[in-house]
Amino acid sequence: MSWLLLSLLALPLNADAALHAGRHFKIQVVDEATGRGVPLVELRTVNNLRYYSDSGGIVAFYEPGLMDRKVFFYVASHGYEFPKDGFGFRGKALEVTEGGSATLRIKRINIAERLYRMTGAGIYRDSVLTGHPVPVREPVLNGQVLGSDSVLTAVFQGKIHWFWGDTNRPGYPLGNFHVPGATSLLPEHGGLDPEVGVDLEYFLDGKGFAKETARMPGEGPTWLDGLTTLRDETGRERLFARYVKVRKPMVVYEQGLVEFNPEKQQFEKVLEFPMDAPAALGGHPLRHVVEGVEYVYFANPFPLVRVRAEVEPLKDPASYEAFTCLKEGSRLDDIELDRGEDGTLRYGWKRNTPPLGLDQQRKLVKAGHLTRQEALPHLCDVATGKPIAAHRGTVYWNAYRRRWVMIATETFGTSMLGEVWYAEADAPEGPWAYARKIVTHEKYSFYNPKQHPMFDKHRGRTIFFEGTYTNSFSGNPDQTPRYDYNQVMYKLDLSDPRLVLPVAVYRLSDEDGPDRLATDERFDRSGPRPVAFFACDRVAQGTIPIYQRPTRTGKTLLPGSLGTKAPSDPEREPLFYALPADMKDPPAATVPLYEYVHTDGVKRSYLPGGSRSPPEDRRVEPAICRVWRDPNVGKASEMSDRYDQALGAGLLT
Secondary structure (H helix, E strand, C coil), X not given: CCHHHHHHCCECCCHHHHHHCCXXXXXEEEECCCCCECCCCEEEECCCCEEECCCCCXXXXXXXXXXXXXXXXXEEECCEECCECCCCCEEEEEEECCCCEEEEEEEECCCCEEEEECXXXXXXXXXXXXXXXECXXXXXXXXXXXXXXXXXXXXXXXXXXXXXXXXXXXXXXXXXXXXXXXXXXXXXXXXXXXXXXCCCEECECCCCCECCCCCCXXXXXXXXXXXXXXXXXXXXXXXXXXXXXXXXXXXXXXXXXXXXXXXXXXXXXXXXXXXXXXXCCCCEEEEEEEXXXXXXXXXXXXXXXXXXXXXXXXXXXXXXXXXXXXXXXXXXXXXXXXXXXXXXXCCEEEECCCCCCHHHHHHXXXXXXXXXXXXXXXXXXXXCCXXXXXXXXXXXXXXXCCEEEEEEEECCCCCCCCEEEEEXXXXXXXXCCEEEEEECCCCCEEEEEEECHXXXXXXXXXXXXXXXXXXXXXXXXXXXXXXXXXXXXXXXXXXXXHHXXXXXXXXXXXXXXXXXXXXXXXXXXXXXXXXXXXXXXXXXXXXXXXXXXXXXXXXXXXXXXXXXXXXXXXXXXXXXXXXXXXXXXXXXXXXXXXXXXXXXXXXXXXXXXXXXXXXXXXXXXXXXXXXXXXXXXXXXXXXXXXXXXXXHCXXXX
């Protein structure tokens, strides 16, 4: 459904809107590609009056002395760009008149499209002032909420339940520090299309402010995470979360499990977890069935903790498992790596054992106990090859990509905490490797991004996520009016060719057998899966198809070309897509892929450039193509520097 049609179906104007509609000059900023209004666009006059477009992309302008004359507006927005004029100014002069209007078209640089603000006052303020249709029931103030920190969501009893961190109110600088909450209808049950907005129904106190839903005894705020819906043995649906108590300076001194009571609209304490529990629920949950057993995994952003998807195991810290290379029973203050007799590091799901976070892995690499190749893969920028220190995010299965997809924010990228990335993996455990930036912020934060899988459209081709837009941690003293410390929703189209990322290509051969390669969807997923290299599983700009041709002893790789028939006698579908071997200025993360022939003249193997080959194998020139290297190799120093920065800023725990 088009944005224009959705606007026509929006709610009618209220009395205040009708009263003011004829006075203001309406400026609407639209995405030049979609025609949709763009929120959070700054319009600034020559004398530095600043206005920000609302969720309809509208600015209601009325300024005595500047009406009925030409006014120049600078136009700027995070991840969007307005064209320069002949003098290099990004803006436009408009003939401003009472009741008049103008449209400005802005180019989107972000891959993700900004849709609307979820929380706070004045979400559609300017639309109301200019008489423009609005899609939500409460367009200017809902639950007396001016600002809300990071969101948690779960579908419970047929509705979406939303919970936030600290929340501001109009009446006093101190607001709700014990978890406000709300519900909304699912789109298929009468809720709004997520393209348009979300009608939140807050749980309210006696004064009409978003009530506290999780005040736990003790000093300081109560925060929640790990919001999880489960069914008990009777089939009753129940909603749980982990609570923490926090004292200055952001020190967690107590944690435990709470359960939501829908009649009281309150979380109630179930039990307290030991602070030294090696693993516990936290982050954002995902479901995954392994060998017939359903687990809840907790992503933060990497899903390295899980528990059986049952109520009693959720309550028991001893039931939690961590995906780790530590010996079972080891602790972070007394680390013992789990190595086989041949020295191979053994990762696996282990109870009574903590996961290794970024800081612990960094220290082990520095101390020489762990190589970067042995550490769990972390994200790498597909465009530059540079490592990404992922901070927080979510992981969910995506039906369109047939892979697990991650939305995560980065520490110390082009902003301190405002860059959002997209990545894919074959399993929750990984391998996580290459990522593409989808949202950027200039000296502003956009942390704790949360994808909403219940909003997925077109079988997962279109996904939705939001995050907290704030100047906190950014080093920017300026706070964007109305938007600061609030949630902003984005849409991402996974069919965008810029989101074609390299995936793992696995080596399937036995030690002494012929070399066989396959991507995840083309082989039995059981057993070990050593990664040979990374390549694309679909056409990307500049790539060529690579085919396999059966031989007497195995299979050989043959490059093809797009738009032509496959080489003679290959398998019908390409094995993967890669870059031409002779391309000029190849991406930094790519290496040539070579065929090696054994001295017997029959056996063949395939290794990326820089790999160590057996002495009895001869490399065949020229290279077959260019593939993407293992992003771990050679990046220990740069990743270590980024982790040190994040630790110093208190962003890693």
